[in-house]
Amino acid sequence: MTSSDHIQWFRSAAPYINAFRKKTFVIALTGEQVRSQLFINLIHDIALCHHLGIRLVIIHGSRLQIDELLQHQGVQSRFHHGIRVSEASSMPTIIQAISQVRHTIDARLSMGLPNTPMSGSEISVISGNFVTGMPLGIIDGVDMQYSGKVRSINSQAIHSLLGDHIVLLSNIGFSRSGESFNLPAEELACQVAISLRAEKLIYFNRDFIRNPDTDQFSTAQCKAYLQQGNLPKSLHSLLSQAIEAVNHQVRRVHILDENLDGGLLQELFTRDGAGMMVTNLFYEGLRKASIDDIGGILELIHPLEQSGALIKRSREQLELEIDYFHVIEKDGMVIACIASIPDPQTPVAEVACVAVHEDFRNAGFGDQLLTAVELEARKQGLTHLYILTTRTSHWFLEKGFSEQGIDFLPASKRQAYNADRGSRVMAKSLTEQG
Template sequence: MAPQSTFVAWFRNSSPYIHAHRNRTFVIFFGGNAVGEADFDNLIHDFALLKSLGVRLVLVYGIRAQIDEQLAEHGDTPKFHHHLRITDATTLQYVKQAAGLVRVEIEALLSMGVSGSPMAGAQIRVASGNFVTAKPLGVLDGIDYCYTGTVRKIDAQAIHQQLDQNNVVLISPVGYSPSGEVFNLSAEEVATEVAIALQAEKLILLTEQSCIDPASGTALLQLTTEQAAELLNKTPALPDAVARSLAAAMQSCRQGVQRAHLINRHVDGALLLELFTRDGIGTLVSSTAFETIRPATLDDIGGIMELIKPLEAQGILVKRSREKLEMEIGDYIVIERDGLIIGCTAFHIMADAGSAELACLAVHNDYRNGGRGDSLLNYLVSQARTRSIRRLFVRTTQTLHWFVERGFTPCSVEDLPAPMQSAYNYQRNSKLLYKDVL
């Protein structure tokens, strides 16, 4: 029963994300290295699953590896300047061949429907086309980049039309000029410009390695655009592929894309883990913080009740009805993480306006030991000082030492403000503490 219970719990926890992603536009970039590997079909299966769940899917593929293979086969040497390929007339022929071969390979895999396979019944239709108008990069630092180009315009209307017809849109890193010329483009740039033009909900960049904090050596789970810019500026040794993807994520979020994700494609199922689990597995980049502390609203009542219900059942918190929460919602503060309420507390100001009660401090079980209780307490202390409140009181049955360690002092019922004295439940026998904040 354990595996079944695990599956049921995972499926239930993923349901909010299934609802949230339906009918949303995701632009997904992956490099040419991924296409040539034996397990690429697993990634195709994950794309098909996203499509079956109602995601409007735009796939942008790279061909750097395939171009290098063509050059090596013909004894030609790749030419780069500032990490950009110089595309002469000969190289351009290899670009055309690589783009066509990779496109056909991806379309073939997306067309599979063998009974008993993950693609059974998928019936995915793929649309490709001249959605990208390009212009030559020109001459930089005295170097002529020839047929290496940059994006001039994305035909967003045409892409939306294909998505509206329930097609997966497949875009190569090749652009066309109004005069009929063909240009080799950066696939990351194409994916970024497409996401911006479509105002996509997500830009997802499947990278060759994880985005690592150089200081700690640990994976970076989330960054604001400001933090991403700081990381790029202060870490010149950041791997080039990661730096390109991070710059793409930062640019897209600054220009209207809600969120960008850097995901290590070598982790099996990483795309699904990132999109359908609470904490994900990659690096999330957004223009605003992924997790915020803010005043609660009426829309948060369901999340607050779900959060405090286990603690009420254990007797740690006093039971609160929905009606009481609705009446006092203006006193509540919540921690919101990706739409989920993972922490809350209440701040009841006494009639004398010189003191207040800290109540209903709770953090979701999966997010304890992460300093979030301290964050809520610090937020309330700051609010108290702003409102010229001198003293905070708290009643607790289970967390006396936690408050003592944070500067609270035990007190008696007689020390409480009059409203708290009259409401004190002697049967519950809560411990009482206070903290001077001014």
């Protein structure tokens, strides 16, 4: 990589850095990861995220370490439905194993040796009794003893610490009666992300769904995979948690390849994914339009045509162009639409007829539509999107478009350009990073 590549890469990361500052991410680490050779690099990457202003909560599991320590003491663990029965007599050992993992993470985040990526890094890590646990109880006649589930999370206390500190939570919950419960880390991470209304919940795993067309999955698609019933157990569990989190307002859940060095940074700061993402942001109600949507689209855009925000489109024109439209439907009503009309001669497409119903503005629907159109245009190998706009140039500026001269327009469009309307030509390159 030359130095200009580095600069280009750094610049291309800037929009992500800006978007993530002050956002809350919950990162779930497994006990195995803490042992892995890649762990030290992951810690450097986590430290970097913290220094870039991301509010981080780290949850760690300890399964491997608990197994080892119990084995070392000659204790054979019992499992029921894949969950360890945490017996009273084993709890001191279980707590010891959990504490060891937490100490390792604490110690690694405290490093600051010169000539390392942590040089000059001073990170304050705080752990505490933020999680209340309760017993899982008796399942099919088996008393799960000190294996527990999350009862509540003191999200207010965690919120007050984030930003200045990284909050580190072990897979343990304390009860009102002063007992400690061994919690599943994946579930704890999911519940913490929900209670904090986190922007992202990030898991690591060996297995994830590989689809050559996309690394983004809706909860409906994930449910379909779960129903097929042939997923590896760990992925099954993570997908269930991901669905739960997204259904409770966590915007995006990532399942990253635990064996990929730098996967966290790759997923967060580049367009190349490092695993899979579960979100409904792009999919819930967003779909390609069909001929049945014409009535709904006309109803949506009519007031905007009246006010001059959009150019008038006849029903006939809409019928001809309907395949180029995406819509967002809510409760049977078209609440937003966008068209992306490819030029027949050049690899560019015009974005047109962008409209979000007044009652649904400022909720990110416009952004979702534009993102969907961009994704599709990239897949089709288009080099640019452009738009003619009179009133919304700043909205498009914020989405990475920049103003161009009339000459930018493809020939056919240039001839039809209405100088009286005075629309600005804005375009976005799909080939540059950023």
